[in-house]
Amino acid sequence: xxxxxxxxxxxxxxxxxxxxxxxxxxxxxxxxxxxxxxxxxxxxxxxxxxxxxxxxxxxxxxxxxxxxxxxxxxxxxxxxxxxxxxxxxxxxxxxxxxxxxxxxxxxxxxxxxxxxxxxxxxxxxxxxxxxxxxxxxxxxxxxxxxxxxxxxxxxxxxxxxxxxxxxxxxxxxxxxxxxxxxxxxxxxxxxxxxxxxxxxxxxxxxxxxxxxxxxxxxxxxxxxxxxxxxxxxxxxxxxxxxxxxxxxxxxxxxxxxxxxxxxxxxxxxxxxxxxxxxxxxxxxxxxxxxxxxxxxxxxxxxxxxxxxxxxxxxxxxxxxxxxxxxxxxxxxxxxxxxxxxxxxxxxxxxxxxxxxxxxxxxxxxxxxxxxxxxxxxxxxxxxxxxxxxxxxxxxxxxxxxxxxxxxxxxxxxxxxxxxxxxxxxxxxxxxxxxxxxxxxxxxxxxxxxxxxxxxxxxxxxxxxxxxxxxxxxxxxxxxxxxxxxxxxxxxxxxxxxxxxxxxxxxxxxxxxxxxxx
Amino acid sequence: xxxxxxxxxxxxxxxxxxxxxxxxxxxxxxxxxxxxxxxxxxxxxxxx
Numbered sequence: 001x002x003x004x005x006x007x008x009x010x011x012x013x014x015x016x017x018x019x020x021x022x023x024x025x026x027x028x029x030x031x032x033x034x035x036x037x038x039x040x041x042x043x044x045x046x047x048x049x050x051x052x053x054x055x056x057x058x059x060x061x062x063x064x065x066x067x068x069x070x071x072x073x074x075x076x077x078x079x080x081x082x083x084x085x086x087x088x089x090x091x092x093x094x095x096x097x098x099x100x101x102x103x104x105x106x107x108x109x110x111x112x113x114x115x116x117x118x119x120x121x122x123x124x125x126x127x128x129x130x131x132x133x134x135x136x137x138x139x140x141x142x143x144x145x146x147x148x149x150x151x152x153x154x155x156x157x158x159x160x161x162x163x164x165x166x167x168x169x170x171x172x173x174x175x176x177x178x179x180x181x182x183x184x185x186x187x188x189x190x191x192x193x194x195x196x197x198x199x200x201x202x203x204x205x206x207x208x209x210x211x212x213x214x215x216x217x218x219x220x221x222x223x224x225x226x227x228x229x230x231x232x233x234x235x236x237x238x239x240x241x242x243x244x245x246x247x248x249x250x251x252x253x254x255x256x257x258x259x260x261x262x263x264x265x266x267x268x269x270x271x272x273x274x275x276x277x278x279x280x281x282x283x284x285x286x287x288x289x290x291x292x293x294x295x296x297x298x299x300x301x302x303x304x305x306x307x308x309x310x311x312x313x314x315x316x317x318x319x320x321x322x323x324x325x326x327x328x329x330x331x332x333x334x335x336x337x338x339x340x341x342x343x344x345x346x347x348x349x350x351x352x353x354x355x356x357x358x359x360x361x362x363x364x365x366x367x368x369x370x371x372x373x374x375x376x377x378x379x380x381x382x383x384x385x386x387x388x389x390x391x392x393x394x395x396x397x398x399x400x401x402x403x404x405x406x407x408x409x410x411x412x413x414x415x416x417x418x419x420x421x422x423x424x425x426x427x428x429x430x431x432x433x434x435x436x437x438x439x440x441x442x443x444x445x446x447x448x449x450x451x452x453x454x455x456x457x458x459x460x461x462x463x464x465x466x467x468x469x470x471x472x473x474x475x476x477x478x479x480x481x482x483x484x485x486x487x488x489x490x491x492x493x494x495x496x497x498x499x500x501x502x503x504x505x506x507x508x509x510x511x512x513x514x515x516x517x
Numbered sequence: 518x519x520x521x522x523x524x525x526x527x528x529x530x531x532x533x534x535x536x537x538x539x540x541x542x543x544x545x546x547x548x549x550x551x552x553x554x555x556x557x558x559x560x561x562x563x564x565x
Binding site: 019133393397413502506 | 524538
């Protein structure tokens with residue numbers, strides 16, 4: 001599958017199945033478009049057969065679970081060996097360009113597009129070189145890499161601890177309803193948190209890195225328990241050969257020097273909630289009595305970010321229909337001195353006045369373009385910053401197994417309520433039909449967990465033929481549930497934004513790579 | 518090549534050979550909490 005686009009003066013060609021990304025001139029761009037229009041999408045569609053079809057996904061005999069793919073060097077006995085499905089270079093993995101098609105395209109490029117003979121010859125030569133290197137017109141070889149996600153064994157490696165179902169702010173878009181999550185105000189006890197960590201250790205198989213996010217409501221409203229749980233987690237690391245990565249998501253109201261010092265020592269990342277410009281933030285993130293939170297929070301966050309060396313944190317905002325010019329909020333963060341930031345579209349019922357609507361998309365997509373241009377400019381001027389959604393690792397990014405299996409909600413990532421109930425993720429907490437179990441008994445609703453195992457790009461009709469499928473991995477299950485009524489559905493407004501962000505991120509790579517030459 | 522600059526080669530297929538260790542970060546834990554974003558994460562496979 002080929003995806004190509006022009007952005008900010010760059011011609012980008014993505015060969016989706018190989019992950020290859022090329023910046024090309026106009027002749028190659030037009031030639032690829034003409035060729036791609038007549039090349040088959042994939043021949044592997046529907047051709048899933050053989051031993052793998054019976055054995056679940058390759059390598060899933062591993063009792064410690066897998067990421068939808070085999071451990072290196074392991075075999076299932078009746079299934080496949082790691083890498084076995086990878087076609088050998090130059091043949092099975094790529095579609096060859098038929099001579100007849102090539103001739104026709106060359107003629108079209110000359111007669112209809114007016115390109116010169118040498119330009120066309122050079123372009124076709126480059127295209128052939130890329131095809132031979134399996135970086136253009138490659139086949140989708142992953143569909144039968146992961147056959148039956150339901151059969152795979154998974155381990156738990158991350159917990160979102162709802163340390164406090166209470167909040168000192170009353171953010172208008174809060175999916176937790178001012179921290180209460182459709183339930184009662186509650187603080188997690190140390191005992192429940194300890195059981196959660198024990199559950200994580202016991203269910204994490206041979207995974208060494210375990211992630212625990214202290215979330216809320218507002219976790220600083222139960223700070224003593226946070227500290228005790230970090231201490232308990234650390235005390236268990238050596239015995240179980242585990243390493244905890246603790247993170248904290250906070251609104252900053254209660255932040256003080258002692259908390260910052262503790263976080264800088266123990267938390268591998270902190271997420272600092274702030275929406276951007278003062279008027280934007282204070283409209284949506286007021287205190288319960290209505291006063292804005294910006295003036296109290298910003299100086300604390302600035303100090304916190306500096307104290308962490310401007311690393312390992314995100315200032316994270318939400319944009320809504322009220323600030324569709326959100327690029328200004330991202331740039332406001334940069335102007336405040338922050339270097340790591342994220343601003344994300346609100347998750348809201350379509351009935352809410354602040355919810356993003358389909359008709360807002362043109363403006364939102366244009367904002368991403370505007371932000372990308374400024375992002376490049378500031379990077380080149382030596383005053384760059386990182387915007388979470390424009391960060392993309394083209395060379396050392398996640399393996400395809402990770403890209404296929406997505407965020408892991410409901411399987412390897414779970415949320416824990418103050419009273420110890422388990423949910424597929426923080427977004428589902430309080431929706432009783434998504435209750436998975438509790439920290440005493442573990443996951444009891446295995447049927448529901450198995451449904452979440454199915455959330456992957458090939459199980460989702462709308463993702464199968466999307467160019468972004470290996471970057472977003474099928475998107476957020478909660479968004480899909482909210483908008484499509486199914487966790488294997490898709491939130492189409494979100495998809496459009498995601499696709500634009502990926503296009504911008506790649507264009508930024510092209511622009512910055514140009515400078516390195 | 519005269520007309521093409523490759524930013525990234527055949528990385529996905531290569532990753533199949535050693536993929537699947539599962540040590541990488543769970544995407545939602547990193548920053549977003551509302552939108553699954555996997556492509557910007559780093560591989561943590563020690564045997565890569």
